[in-house]
Amino acid sequence: MEFTGKTAVLSGAASGMGLLTAKCFAKEGGNVVLSDVNPETLQAAVDEVNQIREGCAIGVPCDVRDYEQVCAVRDAAVETFGSIDLLVNWAGGAETRMLNCKGHEFPDTPIEVYDWGLDVNLKGQLHFDHAVMKQMREQKSGVIINIGSITGEEGCQKNVAYSAAKSGAMNGLTKSLALYGGNYGIRVCCISPGPVLTRPGMAKMKTLLGRAAEPQEMVDMVMYLASDKAAFITGVNFLMDGGRNVMRNKE
Numbered sequence: 153m154e155f156t157g158k159t160a161v162l163s164g165a166a167s168g169m170g171l172l173t174a175k176c177f178a179k180e181g182g183n184v185v186l187s188d189v190n191p192e193t194l195q196a197a198v199d200e201v202n203q204i205r206e207g208c209a210i211g212v213p214c215d216v217r218d219y220e221q222v223c224a225v226r227d228a229a230v231e232t233f234g235s236i237d238l239l240v241n242w243a244g245g246a247e248t249r250m251l252n253c254k255g256h257e258f259p260d261t262p263i264e265v266y267d268w269g270l271d272v273n274l275k276g277q278l279h280f281d282h283a284v285m286k287q288m289r290e291q292k293s294g295v296i297i298n299i300g301s302i303t304g305e306e307g308c309q310k311n312v313a314y315s316a317a318k319s320g321a322m323n324g325l326t327k328s329l330a331l332y333g334g335n336y337g338i339r340v341c342c343i344s345p346g347p348v349l350t351r352p353g354m355a356k357m358k359t360l361l362g363r364a365a366e367p368q369e370m371v372d373m374v375m376y377l378a379s380d381k382a383a384f385i386t387g388v389n390f391l392m393d394g395g396r397n398v399m400r401n402k403e
């Protein structure tokens with residue numbers, strides 16, 4: 153029970169890797185604040201996590217684009233459980249898929265689509281980092297995990313904003329906040345997944361290892377980075393892509 157008495161705040165926790173992180177953290181004795189933009193799926197997710205240990209989870213609906221809503225998640229976490237020991241910024245997604253705006257070239261895609269891509273995938277993470285860092289600074293402890301993507305390394309003709317947000321932007325954010333957080337015992341890292349089977353479609357993305365990742369493989373890394381075993385790790389991005397990024401070098 154590695155996380156007994158600890159509290160995790162997870163954005164985008166109504167599905168996929170966010171929900172899985174919530175379950176794993178609860179199974180290890182921790183409390184979880186799940187937040188997501190979709191209130192219905194969020195409530196179902198909270199109910200599932202509370203089945204692991206009654207009362208260990210609460211849900212706070214929140215659109216990561218709205219800083220006040222993000223602060224309300226932080227405040228609910230502190231009021232209910234007293235501290236925030238882990239933040240994982242799972243909320244995100246590629247704009248043309250999430251907004252169902254496919255089939256256009258870059259200049260013909262409405263600018264609002266790219267605004268959404270940057271607001272959710274970059275500003276949303278900055279919002280949560282900013283709000284939660286305030287609490288962690290008071291505690292003089294905590295771990296923040298930002299979420300990048302292999303798409304940031306590779307570029308993407310369709311999801312231009314997603315790629316921009318999940319690449320150097322996420323690296324710069326992570327390194328900058330690690331520099332600041334180091335003054336207060338706060339570690340900040342980034343995980344950049346390759347294809348992960350939260351959707352069957354990811355199976356067709358090639359990797360050096362010949363498969364996509366199981367969601368649990370990403371969440372295992374989160375659990376490691378959140379633990380004291382990773383107490384010397386901060387300011388780095390972990391590209392967990394099954395070697396996809398080096399495939400082009402293969403002879």
Ligand SMILES: NC(=O)c1ccc[n+]([C@@H]2O[C@H](COP(=O)([O-])OP(=O)(O)OC[C@H]3O[C@@H](n4cnc5c(N)ncnc54)[C@H](O)[C@@H]3O)[C@@H](O)[C@H]2O)c1
Pocket residue numbers: 163164165166167168169170187188189190214215216217241242243244245246272299300301302344345346347348349350351354
């Ligand atoms: N699945 C992959 O192959 C893969 C690869 C690289 C990176 N990632 C990243 O990992 C994260 C989680 O991916 P997943 O596959 O578990 O996705 P998912 O779609 O299952 O989960 C993302 C969650 O974010 C929520 N969300 C979307 N917009 C939001 C907003 N404005 N405010 C709050 N919540 C919002 C969604 O409702 C959803 O529950 C995402 O950031 C994704 O970009 C995933």
